[in-house]
Amino acid sequence: MPKRIVIIGAHAAGCDAAAAARLTDREAEIIMLTNERYAGYSRCGLPFVIGGHIKSFQDLIVFPASYFRMNRIDLRLETNVTNIDVKAKTVEVQYKDGRVESLQYDSLIIATGARAAVPPIKGREKQGVHVLRTIDDGERIEQSIKDSSSAVVIGAGLIGLELGVALVERGLKTTVVELLPQVLPAMLDKDMADLVQRELEKRGLRIITGKSVDEIMGGDRVSGVSVAGESIPADMVVIATGVRGNVELAQKAGIELGETKLIKVNMRMETNVKDVYACGDCVESINMITKRPTVCQLGTTAVRQARVAGTNAAGGYATFPGVLGAAVTKLFDMEIGAVGLTEAAAQRSGIE
Known part of the structure; x- marks a missing residue:
């Protein structure tokens, strides 16, 4: 049976994690869940659309629907994840039409991002x-x-x-x-x-x-x-x-938060729960200068963390050394x- 990788979140972190997972394991079943109407777009570009420098919001979409089809990534839009059961290795989801489903996973990547504070x-x-x-x-x-x-x-x-x-x-x-x-x-x-x-x-x-x-x-x-x-x-x-990390789902599942109140991960983007990884705005990083946990909610950081999380979730090996906060x-x-x-x-x- 192919490995099933479930990813919660479908933007910088979620999409790049899926891409890295697919590169690492060509046969894995990859399911990506997001509660938004759109996936795979650059949030950083939003003000520049409003300012007229980018033609439309649709031009911010980096990963079009064709990308997910071509790479056999099962993207499910407008889907809420209501619970994670780390013992049973399942996530509970509710679809737009009200249907509910329990999805089994072999590896889980939490890329739930952040919301406006x-x-x-x-x-x-x-x-x-x-x-x-x-x-x-x-x-x-x-x-x-x-x-x-x-x-x-x-x-x-x-x-x-x-x-x-x-x-x-x-x-x-x-x-x-x-x-x-x-x-x-x-x-x-x-x-x-x-x-x-x-x-x-x-x-x-x-x-x-x-x-x-x-x-x-x-x-x-x-x-x-x-x-x-x-x-x-x-x-x-x-x-x-500013923004506040979406960590409630992970916290409810028993996944440890760090001193910054974001999800604590190691250099392989592993949480304290086996086979559960996290990346992006919902996780804390290590500052490479101070060697201390820090908040670095930047798109560039999310992408680099996601590539590590996706590689490892699919059975490869990669590490993330920390951040310098370049912006x-x-x-x-x-x-x-x-x-x-x-x-x-x-x-x-x-x-x-």
Whole structure:
């Protein structure tokens, strides 16, 4: 009997894990499950579709349906995994039509990714308030742009600034609000961040740092935000305050989480449960400088981890050495890249 590999998740981590598994074992049965309508697309490109640099959201799809057919990967869209039984080696799934099924596995790869982290801001439930994590999110933002002349983005990390720039490029008067005293706090030291901020402000993007959004104002629909006593009009708001790993399914199954509250894995991407692997935004990584667990929820990291997980789940041997946190972006015509620790991160790790 061919080996059955079940993969939960169908984006950067899930798809590359499936590809590596197929390369390693040409006969394995590979089943990939996702609760989304689309699989195999680049989340990193979503702001650039909104900004008009990429023609459509469909152009973000890296793994088309033909890829899965050609490689004999059984992709099941709009399918919820409700439980993992590691003793019986089964996953319980519910399909779009309501049918439920128990799938047996020989190897399981958890690539459940992450979801947008939404802080408890008063008014966050109003119409016109968005997050950006999926193509569906992007399409909703596109609809809002058509009826908007002003916007507020909450958060000045990579996605927040990319979105802020995209909205300016679409003609909206846009303000980005960041709680911390600088933009790109996980990526740049303050002196470089200040340089980036000045350049963005020259291009028409208003940026407020060191202050929080107290409330999203309006009736049923958003009309603005309150920031430290200032009312900023906004026809739409996008919350871009990071992501939170989808670890609940794994945790319920008895799979160990690490000190970062993400799934703990070894260099072969194995969890504490035999024949269960994990990769992508739901797992913690080891920082190659500090040798300590860290959160590195980047697409490039997910792909490298996935290739290791897929190879090993299919019976091969591969290892993942850890991360340096290399990241790049482009804001207007300014290209920004970083690798390693910021000064603040180094100080937190006791490095002078």
